[in-house]
Amino acid sequence: MTLISVSMLIFVFTEMVPGDAAEVILGQQSTPENLENLRKKLGLDRPLVIRYVHWALGWPRDEGSLYGSTDGGERWGNLLTDTAEKISETYFLTPRQGWAVSAGRIYVTKDAGRRWNRQFRASDRLSSIAFADEEVGLAVAANGTIYRTDNGGVPIVDPKSQGETDIFTWLEVESGTNASLTDVDFADRSRAWISGEGGTVLRSEDAGETWQSATTNTDVTLSAISFAPDGVSGVVVGDAGTVLMSSDGGKTWRSVYDGEGALRDVEFAGAATVWAVGDAGTALHSRDGGANWTSMDVGAPEGTNLLDVAFDDNSGAITGEGGFVATTGDGGTTWTLRQVMIKAEDGTDLPSQEPFRNVSVRVTEDGRVSMWAVAIGKTWDWGLVGGDFSQSIRGNSVNDLIGNALPASLILAGLAFVVSVPTSLVAGVLVGLKPDTMVDRVLSQGSIFVISFPDFVTGILLMLILASWLELLPASSVALPGQSVWDRPETLVLPTLTVTAALFAYVMRMARANVIEVMNSPFVRTAILKGIPMRRVVIRHVLPNALLPTITVIMNNASWMFGGLAIIETVFAYPGIGRLLLSAINSRDVPLIQGTALIIASVTVFSNLIADLTYGVLDPRIRLA
């Protein structure tokens, strides 16, 4: 209950931080228009309540699962990809090497799709990717952005940053349009074409560096584009059965076919053979480079929407909704219906009913046909409830960042707690039982000094004495990436000592004062006068009553202590959660701020709960409530 309110509060507050994520990402180059675009993409234009639900509960999302076949489509296996985002489209250059796009990322594989490595994170929703050779590639996004690479997309490590940041070689190029782009195709290394909504066709003759718009005389959404290997004749297809053809390398386009349902994909299977597929089982076929089209029956059940077609030489595949996959080995004369089997929950194999959005076909040198198909299913993307803190604006998983920092902080706080609370309670109780002795004076006056020193002053003093002058301990607790604080336990000593000092003094004062107070109370006096042994009086009468308020005070200050760790962590460069929160605030990384703040708040709420439970153990009157 409290936690829910806190999560709301944190959300509303952090969303109010001036300068939203869009401004941060764009930095100095922000103009009102591209700010607006990016906000829309990041979902920042939606109302606060919806964003909160999204953050806390989750959101439905298309999820792609990748299936592969190496025997021309007879048997398919699920290629279990552990990518952060599920792949939505693949492009294979060779039977082994391929690239794939997910919602905002580009992945690369070198082993036919078994392992995918993240290559790039775009700030846009990517829709398609294609490569001319191993070096030149293009990816297009749903907001009109084109990304281009000329080294296969391999990130280069920035030499100046000591291996921390990569310079990505996917660079944005000027597209001249805001229209959503749907497909990209190469004829050779220099010539490439892109289709998009609103009748957009872009062409480039310099390997995708500059783009010209072509006239299409239509404004329907064009969903796919394909060119013959000669780069002269090309076909685009789109909504309302539109098929356009160009015979001059994409400069001018003319309508060659007028169908009914939307067409989803088109592909040149050779110099002049073209295939196009679309809604309601439409499969079209042209043998003269796209001028004349005939309908083909590929065996799709009545009304099945076909979504994608792919060819390599004579081998091809057509996929569609309802788990439809058909393959051919003879250039499309005969089609064989295939079934992709998936494991059901009870362990049996069931034919997949998911829509297969994308398919790729490549023939190996020894004649085997490899195929990859992406099935898109709806899944629920769990938010906070499912333990997902979403992503930081830099694209790292907040879970990972917190997962690294939280244990470090918990170790620090836990160590300090374990060391200081028992000792300080014992010390406090002992001096409290015998006030105004020499030991008591030293301890209680000394503790005033210790609690009066700011954490960072204590820390710096300890550092100066123990690290700089005596050179006993390392001054900073910097951990290399991937290293846990346990790897160098000596770095833990100074921060722990600093936290312990303050905590010890604080708790000891509390315990002492409470013990003195309880010792002077009538019921203790009665107990002593009744002749109960002193040991029993202390354990049964004094301690429970004296520790009760002490524990409340300790726990009430837990949130200040845990938040206060940020300062100590800064002093010692300790890789904990306080420092993570600080750096998140400095870089205005709202998702990261929300995640860390919520974790810190949960620790607080949790420690309050523990305090309440301890209370119940110590005081039977409370146990009932």
Next chain:
Amino acid sequence: MATAEAGQEVARGGNPALRAAVGKVRSAVGLVMKTNTGRVGGIIVAIHVFLALFGPWVVPYDPIAFDPQDLESRFSAPSTEHLFGTDKFGRDVFSRVLAGARSVVWIAVGGTTLGIFLGLLVGMTSAYMGGRWDMWIMRGVDVWLAFPGLLLLLLILDLSRKTLQVDESLVIILTLGIGMMPINSRVIRSAALAVKPLEFVQNARLRGESFLYIIFREILPNIVPVVVVEGTLRVGFALLAVSGLGFLGLGVQPPTPDWGQMISEARNNMRGAPWAALAPAFAISSLVVGVNLLTDGIRQSLNLPVNR
């Protein structure tokens, strides 16, 4: 003490109510001064307050300006010329510590006053209204408390810096006040709960006195000891918080001298020139020690337990 002396002058003026009030304050000060801790703490705090008030006029050197060409005078060790040595820009550390006192004291006292005032409003309202109101207000306070303190500070700082174009020390005061409110209101509520069932409060209610009259004129005077202790205690916390903010680079912005910020700046040269960090560290620590000792003294003279 300064208040007592000022009070004497006014008291001679003759307003009987004022004279009574001044008399009370004087006897209270006298009581506190009878305790050991109160005496030591009071003296330390008095020195700091004096320096905060008059320090800027007695600084031997300009605390802000420096000569970028003058490399000779950088990091010179403490001497008769520079009592606490010089920092990395060759500025006199003693002058900077003196000049930094005012903003720290002003922000901590101002923030605490605001925090106590808000705490009084919330705590007394909650206690007096009771029942469902009390439950909901305290639930809200719980949520506020679970909110990470540092984040709260930083968010309010960030928000108010951008939206309110006011002096930055006012912004920090506002932040401290709001951040301190929940703990203060809890303490004040529990004190007010003890007063609420007493007869004079019931009488005032039956007389038909207004809500504000009852909480400020009937309840407040009877919880003054708690409020005073809570206030001085929180000044100590506020001082720590202000210097912590300065240390994190979020407090008063350079070149205005600020103790926390000075420590943070001097930290990298700890080995060679520890005085640049130790001097402000000594300043802030001694001030908080003074405040805490004074708190202890007040407590002892009022016979209040430590745990609040």
